[in-house]
Amino acid sequence: MAATKTTDPSTYKLNHTMLRVKDPKESVKFYETIGLKQIRKLQFPEAKFDLYFLAYDSPSAVSAGASVFDREGVIELTHNYGTESDPNYKINNGNTEPHRGFGHTCISVDNIQAACQRIEDAGYKFQKKLTDGRMRHIAFVLDPDGYWVEIIGQRPLEATADVTTTDVTTYRMNHTMIRVKDSEKALKFYQEVMGMTLLRTAPNDAAKFTNFFLGYAAGNAQNVPEGMNKEALREGVLELTWNHGTESDAEFSYHDGNKEPQGFGHICVSVDDIDAACQRFEDLNVNWKKRLTDGRMKNVAFVLDPDGYWVEIVQNERLAGKPNF
Structure with a gap:
């Protein structure tokens, strides 16, 4: 019988925060101005979006040289094709009523x-x-x-x-x-x-x-x-x-950033063993937005927190010995 996989939450990392952006060139320029570096770009032309991952990466940085999902404090910028030329497209920054969150x-x-x-x-x-x-x-x-x-x-x-x-x-x-x-x-x-x-x-x-x-x-x-x-x-x-x-207040709720108008998408936690971690979450009766087995992307999952914010779950690449994408 195969050994049961285990997971240790003390090894987890609050890996990244995802923000949707209108114009990635302008957004990347801003975050580079405040010192971050683009450490990876993932392109999904079939789905018409790209992901830009930025982090502090100088020799003195906390996670200098580490792979994308073996870090904390990463910013993920999501660009949906065409928004940069759409005069009506505007991001919800999460701080304006009635869409605060x-x-x-x-x-x-x-x-x-x-x-x-x-x-x-x-x-x-x-x-x-x-x-x-x-x-x-x-x-x-x-x-x-x-x-x-x-x-x-x-x-x-x-x-x-x-x-x-x-x-x-x-x-x-x-x-x-x-x-x-x-x-x-x-x-x-x-x-x-x-x-x-x-x-x-x-x-x-x-x-x-x-x-x-x-x-x-x-x-x-x-x-x-x-x-x-x-x-x-x-x-x-x-x-x-x-x-x-x-x-x-029974009627009160915060905007999760994924309903219209969109902006913030999720926070992400990288884990030691994604299968074992997701089984642990299942055993704890979490509310799922996406299980590992749902949809086309079988290497990421999304848990919902009590306010409906999305928490992405990904594999720490260093611990798995292979890249996620």
Whole structure:
């Protein structure tokens, strides 16, 4: 009798965040401006779409040189052919009523004032500059489709106030934020089903919301220099934002990004053994969007979280010893 396959959630990685884009040339240019590198492109002309995978890949990057699905903090841009020339095509960025859901991606930088100035000098607009509002330690830049990219510092704001240079090779793709209706249900799913660890809880009672930060054990930042923010040096963090009271509103729901108008598509977890992982999810009675056996692509699956967001499941290529595509 063949041995039963096993899976170890502590080896999982929050691999990528998928965003649909109107014009891939403009989008790739933006993400390269903030330091990411296109590490792979997959083309599916028969289905009329292409996938662009970008990640921080300098020699000092967390996952330098690793294969696409053996990383955390990857951005996947999905381009459906023809959108770039369609004047009526517009992305839903997830932050406009009544289609809120996905919130933002986030990069951490060495010297936040200098990094923000560099991005502004490149011609990109900000949703929030450092000097706007009450929270003077974070900024939000807009990508070409209007997606929000948060910028946080790897060192305290006061430590970088007089620094005028920034090194993009030190940047990290830190986290992805999604809004959740019921924090207890969402936390239970991401911890007990997906195997993540709760890293930090950040309540804001005055504004009536709480942020929860989760990640996989394998993604812990190691050897953190003195004066550096360990959490900001991580990649592959998931931020859940819970606006207090939504859980008790029976009519309330968030937009998953895959219904019209579309934008954000999914987050993706890479696993040690995809067959065993999917069997584990089956045993935990998850809601499936796509099982491995469904459709033409037999090497990916999609689980639905409590808010209906799609969580893609893929094989970690390094552990399988062969590429997925």
